[in-house]
Amino acid sequence: MSDVYIVGIxxxxxxxxxxxxxxxxxxxxxxxxxxxxxxxxxxxxxxxxASDAAGNPDTMVDRLGLTGVQFINVRNGCxxxxxxxxxxxxxxKSGECDIGLAVGFDKHPRGxxxxxxxEYNLPEWYGDAGYxxxxxxxxxxxxxxxxxxxxxRETLGRVAEKAFRNGSKAPHAWRRQPVPIDEIMEAPxxxxxxxxxxxxxxxxxxxxxVLASEKKARELGKPMVRLKAATMRTRxxxxxxxxxxxxxxxxxxxxxxxxxxxxxxxxxxxPGDIDVAQLQDTEAGAELMHMAENGFCADGDQEEWLAExxxxxxxxxxxxxxxxxxxxxxxxxxxxxxQVYENVVQLRGExxxxxxxxxxxxxxxxxxxxxxxxxxxxxxx
Amino acid sequence: MRPIxxxxxxxxxxxxxxxxxxRETGRIVFPCPENDRFEPVPLKRDxxxxxxxxxxxxxKSPPYAGPEAFKPFxxxxxxxxxxxxxxxxxxxxxxxxxxxxxxxxxVPVPLDPDxxxxxxxxxxxxxxxxx
Numbered sequence: 001m002s003d004v005y006i007v008g009i010x011x012x013x014x015x016x017x018x019x020x021x022x023x024x025x026x027x028x029x030x031x032x033x034x035x036x037x038x039x040x041x042x043x044x045x046x047x048x049x050a051s052d053a054a055g056n057p058d059t060m061v062d063r064l065g066l067t068g069v070q071f072i073n074v075r076n077g078c079x080x081x082x083x084x085x086x087x088x089x090x091x092x093k094s095g096e097c098d099i100g101l102a103v104g105f106d107k108h109p110r111g112x113x114x115x116x117x118x119e120y121n122l123p124e125w126y127g128d129a130g131y132x133x134x135x136x137x138x139x140x141x142x143x144x145x146x147x148x149x150x151x152x153r154e155t156l157g158r159v160a161e162k163a164f165r166n167g168s169k170a171p172h173a174w175r176r177q178p179v180p181i182d183e184i185m186e187a188p189x190x191x192x193x194x195x196x197x198x199x200x201x202x203x204x205x206x207x208x209x210v211l212a213s214e215k216k217a218r219e220l221g222k223p224m225v226r227l228k229a230a231t232m233r234t235r236x237x238x239x240x241x242x243x244x245x246x247x248x249x250x251x252x253x254x255x256x257x258x259x260x261x262x263x264x265x266x267x268x269x270x271p272g273d274i275d276v277a278q279l280q281d282t283e284a285g286a287e288l289m290h291m292a293e294n295g296f297c298a299d300g301d302q303e304e305w306l307a308e309x310x311x312x313x314x315x316x317x318x319x320x321x322x323x324x325x326x327x328x329x330x331x332x333x334x335x336x337x338x339q340v341y342e343n344v345v346q347l348r349g350e351x352x353x354x355x356x357x358x359x360x361x362x363x364x365x366x367x368x369x370x371x372x373x374x375x376x377x378x379x380x381x
Numbered sequence: 382m383r384p385i386x387x388x389x390x391x392x393x394x395x396x397x398x399x400x401x402x403x404r405e406t407g408r409i410v411f412p413c414p415e416n417d418r419f420e421p422v423p424l425k426r427d428x429x430x431x432x433x434x435x436x437x438x439x440x441k442s443p444p445y446a447g448p449e450a451f452k453p454f455x456x457x458x459x460x461x462x463x464x465x466x467x468x469x470x471x472x473x474x475x476x477x478x479x480x481x482x483x484x485x486x487x488v489p490v491p492l493d494p495d496x497x498x499x500x501x502x503x504x505x506x507x508x509x510x511x512x
Contacts, residue, residue, distance in 0.1 A: 117444060123412060125386035127444025129492065129502045130436065131468060136456045139434030144458075147432075147481045192435040192476075246400070246411035247431075247458060247466040 004089045004227040005217035006379070008037025008210030009344050012105070014203055014328040015174030022054025022331070025206035026105030027063045029334075033101070033208035038220055044210075045097040046070040048087045050080035050104035052332035057103060078280075078369020079232055080104060081207070081336030085377065086230045088211050098216040102209045106331030108202035120243050120371050134370065135199060135283070137242045139191035142285030146193065149300035151288060153193050157185045158306040159284040160197045160326055166313065167327025169354035172338070174203055175327040198284040203329025207337035209344075223348050228378045229266035233259040235372030242370035255374035256293040256366065263364075263376040264295070271295040274378075275360035276346050277317060278339035280368040281324040287311075291319065294366055294376070318356045321346060332369075339365035340377055347381040382489060385502045388413060390489065391423050398424040398487060398503055400465060409465045425461040426487045427508060433457035433471060433479055446500075448493040459485055459505050470504040484508040 010032025012025035020028075026049070034041060041064045049057020049071060058071035076083040081104035088102040113134060117127040126132065145151060161181045167173035179197055187195040217224060235241060238252020264270055271294065279294060281287035288302040296317060297305060305311055311319035322328060322342045325335060343363035346356050363379040389412055390396040401413030402422045413421045439451035455471035457479075471479065472490045490504030491497050 111441065114441060123386060124444070125389070125502075128385060128446035129470075130440040130445045130447055130454075131456065132444050133436065133440045136434055136436060140432045140456065140458055143434055144432035144481065189435065189437045191437060245468050247468075248408065248410075249460065249463065249465055 001093055002095055002213040002215070004092045005212050005214060006209050006225045006227055006340070006344050007212045007217050007220050007222040008033040008039070009341050010034070010036060010208045011172045011338065011341050012206035013172045014205035014331065014334070014338065017204055022051060022105045022107030022204060022206070023057070023060055024063070025107070025204060026051070026057060026103050026208070027060050029105065029206035029208035030060070030064060030101065030103055033210050037210040037222060039099065039210065041065045042067045043099060044069055044101050046088070046091050046100040048072050048074055048084040048102050050074045050076070050084040050333040050337070052077070052080055052106055054105055054107040054333065057105070076232075077371070077373055078332055079336065079367055079373040079375040080333045082230070082367050082375020082377070083232050085209065085337065085340065086232045086375065089227055089230050092211055092213050099210065099212045102211065102337060103207070104333040104337040105206035106333040107204040108331065111202070113202055115243070115370070122243060122245065126245055131245070132243065134242050135191040135194070137244070138283045138286060139194055141240060142283070142289065143193060145285065145289055151300070151303055153185070155288065155303050155306045156193065156198055156284040157181045159281065159287050160184045162312060163281065163320060163323045163326035166321055166354055167323025169352070170322035170327070172205075173323045173327045174329045175323065194283055194285070200282050200325035201329050203331050205328070205331040205334045205338065207334045207341050209337060209340060224381065225344050225347050226380050228380045229263040230375070230377045231259045231263045231266065232373070232375040233262065239372055241372035254293055255372045256290060256368050259374040259376040260294040260366065263378050267378040267380075269362065269378070273362055274317065274364045275362045276321060276343065276356045277319050277364040277366070278321070278324065278342055279319055279366045281320055281326050282330060284326065286368070287319060287324065290366060290368065294364070313354055313356055321351065321354050321356060336365070336367040336375055339367065340379070343379050347379060382498060382501050384489070385492065385500050388421070389503060396489065397426050398467065400424045411465055411467045424464055424467070428459040428461040428485055428505065430479065430481050430483045430485055431458040431460040431466050432481060435476055446492065448495065450495070452494060455479060457505065467503065470502060471506065472504045473506040
């Protein structure tokens with residue numbers, strides 16, 4: 001069993017890039033990652049590619065070179081990128097391969113995601129009635145959480161304000177203008193309690209990561225960023241998920257709970273050992289709830305965390321240092337890999353204006369998606 | 382009044398929702414899945430508000446089959462004690478007076494508020510206080 005290292009990273013800026021296809025944004029990211037690793041495309045032994053709505057990733061070989069490389073497509077909802085990364089690391093861990101690629105990209109139309117009931121094993125009437133709308137779930141989840149754990153709407157506003165402030169310092173972010181908290185709070189409601197600034201939007205972008213065995217990583221001479229754990233989990237009984245016509249009275253945990261627990265166990269460290277975290281923040285409340293679901297704080301403590309600035313870049317646990325989904329938007333196939341990209345930037349100390357101080361050594365990433373999937377990674381320098 | 386789908390409401394007047402009970406575990410879900418593992422059971426008429434939001438923009442069509450003219454509507458989860466928590470519309474309530482925990486009773490709600498005799502979907506309204 002070999003340890004796995006991330007030796008090359010590349011990103012196509014997130015947001016809207018008219019005239020550039022999703023797959024070309026993926027190719028852009030791959031070329032950047034290869035260059036960063038100091039290798040050429042023919043050196044790549046395998047690739048896992050994630051895309052939800054922008055075509056089959058393996059077709060990018062006609063742009064990159066027909067080397068006959070093994071290239072496997074991954075489609076796994078919002079966990080697609082995380083699933084590609086998980087699969088890629090197993091190829092190296094097993095000793096089967098020395099160097100390979102995880103790539104994710106997407107390009108979604110404007111507006112909410114186009115979800116069909118049949119894709120989620122739901123009856124047609126559920127869509128007819130107007131329930132195939134992800135924002136309804138997220139709003140219902142936080143509304144209950146705020147009531148149970150005394151979280152104020154102001155705290156939701158603080159999360160969004162932080163996201164845009166951090167995004168303004170990240171060259172790959174989409175929303176690069178800070179937004180004052182009053183404007184966030186008073187903006188038109190999309191789905192109560194969330195205003196339009198408290199939800200992320202479907203977007204475009206591409207990310208590529210080059211993974212290598214320890215031997216290969218030492219040969220390449222890149223900073224040694226080790227992938228200590230990568231987990232992908234589906235939901236346990238009693239969870240509350242996107243597109244749920246009913247929820248069990250007997251409440252249970254979440255896919256995030258088990259993906260997180262298992263990742264920490266594999267890495268042999270705990271939440272208190274993490275120096276920087278990227279947590280799924282498709283809406284402001286998600287960041288708050290995921291802080292607790294991933295074990296970084298107790299339910300209800302988020303009110304104090306945000307008021308005290310503990311999740312700011314200079315705080316005790318910086319969260320979403322590039323502005324997360326709120327500032328970067330969500331191209332599904334690329335989103336989870338963006339988090340890992342950002343973590344590698346932070347661990348290498350290359351974050352510029354958004355660099356977490358005091359040489360962070362450990363970094364955590366987490367995605368969540370319909371219908372109850374979650375993927376977590378833990379990196380260590 | 383025409384239910385949006387078969388098998389959602391009982392035939393009684395007033396109707397109740399039909400859930401599905403897992404024959405092995407007793408777990409109740411809504412709607413009743415179309416397989417042998419679940420048997421249809423009428424659900425309680427009364428429950429409490431578990432959570433809610435207000436849908437402020439018109440959902441995309443397809444799949445949404447509601448009217449073109451859009452009015453914001455509440456989407457809620459209602460806890461039917463000991464059974465399940467169902468997703469449904471709230472009706473006959475001011476948005477400002479919606480509170481988690483409030484008592485609710487089942488009522489079919491028109492998909493198009495301007496066509497009360499058209500298609501109906503599952504909904505709940507504040508329980509009428511007994512005199």
